[in-house]
Amino acid sequence: MAQITLSNLAHSYGSNGLHEEDFALKAMNHVWQDGGSYALLGPSGCGKTTLLNIISGLVTPSQGRVLFDDIDVTHVPTEKRNIAQVFQFPVVYDTLTVRENLAFPLKNRGLTASAIDARVVLIAEMIGLMATLDTQARGLTPDAKQKISLGRGLVRESVNAILFDEPLTVIDPLLKWELRAQLKALHRQFGHTMIYVTHDQTEALTFAEQVVMLHEGRVVQMGTPEALFETPEHTFVGHFIGSPGMNLLDAEIADNHALIAGYSVPLGARYATLAGRTQIGIRPEYIEFSADKGLPVQIQRIDDVGHRRIVRAEAAGCAIAVSLAEGTALDATMTHVQFVPEKINVYADDWRVQGKVV
Amino acid sequence: MGKRQNNTAWLLVLPVLILVAFSAVIPLMTVVNYAFNDTFGNNQFFWNGWGWFEEMVRSERLHAALGRQVLFTGCILIIEVPLGIVVALNMPKKGFWASVCLVLMALPLLIPFNVVGTIWQIFCRVDIGLLGRATAALGIDYNYTNDPFDAWVTLIVMDVWHWTSLVALLCYAGLRSIPEAYYQAARIDQANRWDVFRYIELPKLSGVLLIAVLLRFIDSFMIYTEPFVVTGGGPGNSTTFLSIDLVKMAIGQFDLGPAAAFSLMYFLIILLISWVFYTVMITIDPQEGR
Numbered sequence: 001m002a003q004i005t006l007s008n009l010a011h012s013y014g015s016n017g018l019h020e021e022d023f024a025l026k027a028m029n030h031v032w033q034d035g036g037s038y039a040l041l042g043p044s045g046c047g048k049t050t051l052l053n054i055i056s057g058l059v060t061p062s063q064g065r066v067l068f069d070d071i072d073v074t075h076v077p078t079e080k081r082n083i084a085q086v087f088q089f090p091v092v093y094d095t096l097t098v099r100e101n102l103a104f105p106l107k108n109r110g111l112t113a114s115a116i117d118a119r120v121v122l123i124a125e126m127i128g129l130m131a132t133l134d135t136q137a138r139g140l141t142p143d144a145k146q147k148i149s150l151g152r153g154l155v156r157e158s159v160n161a162i163l164f165d166e167p168l169t170v171i172d173p174l175l176k177w178e179l180r181a182q183l184k185a186l187h188r189q190f191g192h193t194m195i196y197v198t199h200d201q202t203e204a205l206t207f208a209e210q211v212v213m214l215h216e217g218r219v220v221q222m223g224t225p226e227a228l229f230e231t232p233e234h235t236f237v238g239h240f241i242g243s244p245g246m247n248l249l250d251a252e253i254a255d256n257h258a259l260i261a262g263y264s265v266p267l268g269a270r271y272a273t274l275a276g277r278t279q280i281g282i283r284p285e286y287i288e289f290s291a292d293k294g295l296p297v298q299i300q301r302i303d304d305v306g307h308r309r310i311v312r313a314e315a316a317g318c319a320i321a322v323s324l325a326e327g328t329a330l331d332a333t334m335t336h337v338q339f340v341p342e343k344i345n346v347y348a349d350d351w352r353v354q355g356k357v358v
Numbered sequence: 359m360g361k362r363q364n365n366t367a368w369l370l371v372l373p374v375l376i377l378v379a380f381s382a383v384i385p386l387m388t389v390v391n392y393a394f395n396d397t398f399g400n401n402q403f404f405w406n407g408w409g410w411f412e413e414m415v416r417s418e419r420l421h422a423a424l425g426r427q428v429l430f431t432g433c434i435l436i437i438e439v440p441l442g443i444v445v446a447l448n449m450p451k452k453g454f455w456a457s458v459c460l461v462l463m464a465l466p467l468l469i470p471f472n473v474v475g476t477i478w479q480i481f482c483r484v485d486i487g488l489l490g491r492a493t494a495a496l497g498i499d500y501n502y503t504n505d506p507f508d509a510w511v512t513l514i515v516m517d518v519w520h521w522t523s524l525v526a527l528l529c530y531a532g533l534r535s536i537p538e539a540y541y542q543a544a545r546i547d548q549a550n551r552w553d554v555f556r557y558i559e560l561p562k563l564s565g566v567l568l569i570a571v572l573l574r575f576i577d578s579f580m581i582y583t584e585p586f587v588v589t590g591g592g593p594g595n596s597t598t599f600l601s602i603d604l605v606k607m608a609i610g611q612f613d614l615g616p617a618a619a620f621s622l623m624y625f626l627i628i629l630l631i632s633w634v635f636y637t638v639m640i641t642i643d644p645q646e647g648r
Binding site for chain 1 (some may be wrong): 539542543545547548549553557558560578
């Protein structure tokens with residue numbers, strides 16, 4: 001187990017990467033704690049797989065260093081990094097039994113037969129593979145195979161980090177929940193450093209203690225799921241996280257008020273004069289309907305998504321989404337919306353501005 | 359509801375039926391006819407029952423040809439399959455040289471069989487052939503026209519030259535289809551090269567290898583043209599394989615009855631072994647369980 005440090009790390013797949021746009025991964029400095037669970041979240045092409053491959057050693061970064069604890073491993077090949085990786089689809093040794101599959105990495109590292117056996121049985125019990133321990137891997141279901149891949153990572157006690165590259169892609173939705181819960185339990189029990197790449201916000205937010213949000217090769221925010229939800233540092237994070245994402249409205253910011261198309265909206269903090277494009281961001285969950293206070297609104301559509309209702313509406317010329325909890329009344333007299341002032345975030349040129357709380 | 363079945367569409371199948379009848383069924387039936395009858399010419403046939411079959415089953419000549427055939431097919435399979443795998447493993451994976459390799463490897467497969475025979479017939483001749491002259495100059499006693507062993511070596515080397523590419527290309531395609539993640543996982547597990555071959559590459563190749571073995575088995579078991587051109591079945595009968603013997607019997611000696619019985623049994627042997635291969639392939643596939 002190790003602390004992972006990314007020092008001035010950047011990568012370009014092109015020749016030199018003279019321009020910033022050429023970098024698939026733009027310069028970053030991060031320290032990931034030993035024993036932490038991190039999710040790299042972002043849409044396709046945001047650089048999350050590149051970052052994972054740099055950590056696993058499949059890609060050598062064009063600049064900067066990767067450190068495991070205090071050892072520079074930037075140029076150390078994959079097999080010497082003592083990491084484990086679980087891939088998008090199950091990678092198992094088809095002709096070997098489940099037991100032999102789990103024992104394989106230990107055997108190659110020269111452990112004694114009794115030590116291997118004890119460890120294999122321990123891991124197989126944890127991930128629920130005891131019943132199929134002596135069957136050939138090729139006949140098993142995809143989720144059982146993916147468990148073997150996972151088991152081969154866990155079976156090595158001293159592994160520096162376990163990397164997951166969208167490991168639940170081929171798994172049935174029902175089993176996804178089970179495997180995810182199991183991963184979390186395993187993390188609690190063993191305390192391995194785990195890095196989990198995904199484009200699915202639910203997966204990232206339920207699995208990780210720290211979510212690393214990537215956008216166009218840049219880490220736009222790293223924080224707890226709550227932080228990503230409540231205070232997105234970048235409009236992209238606000239938009240990407242949440243279902244539906246954060247509402248962003250162009251506004252003029254004047255001290256503790258925002259002006260949207262002539263209407264004044266109270267903010268939860270005081271702001272200095274801001275330059276550039278200014279917006280306010282408000283989660284659909286923090287908008288309330290009222291009869292006469294706030295912005296006038298025209299409701300266009302209501303989607304019932306089970307436990308909540310999503311109202312699509314137009315307020316002061318902007319499209320907004322409102323998420324109503326079950327049982328909240330909504331009738332024709334409610335022609336205005338109000339934003340919860342403390343939940344409003346202010347953005348200047350897409351980046352969040354910290355106001356002074358009164 | 360009493361829907362009337364319209365059977366006129368069957369007429370559309372008729373052309374194919376006629377075509378297949380003329381191309382396969384009728385010739386085969388002619389052979390069957392010869393196999394159960396005896397004739398002294400004039401298109402007069404006398405019923406002979408299983409006579410020719412019994413004679414052929416006991417024929418030492420056929421036993422010897424079958425023995426040589428099995429030995430030949432066995433030899434080329436033992437050489438070509440592992441060699442093809444080794445070649446495929448060492449071929450460049452991409453870029454200019456991969457294309458060069460593919461073209462070079464495909465070349466022998468494109469040469470007509472009798473041309474292959476002629477090439478090797480001349481190449482190995484002691485008087486004018488490059489190989490024959492070279493071995494003579496090196497003091498090696500080599501002459502495929504009068505030494506049975508040399509004749510066998512020549513034919514096997516020729517077949518290996520001609521067909522190893524097929525096995526190699528099939529394996530190459532099989533290897534390319536293995537996702538990179540398997541190799542990455544093996545590196546992470548610190549597997550050595552042999553383990554990678556044994557636990558990843560070979561299991562993933564099992565499908566194409568079965569096809570390769572099946573194709574090479576059928577082809578080599580029916581080999582005719584190349585040995586006919588190079589050795590003509592000699593010296594003596596030492597390279598007279600089943601097809602060559604069959605042609606000698608049917609056209610050389612005009613023993614149509616025995617030859618027909620012989621060819622039917624030959625056909626059944628190939629059918630039987632192909633069926634076994636097919637069954638094995640079918641039973642292996644579902645186990646993939648993807």
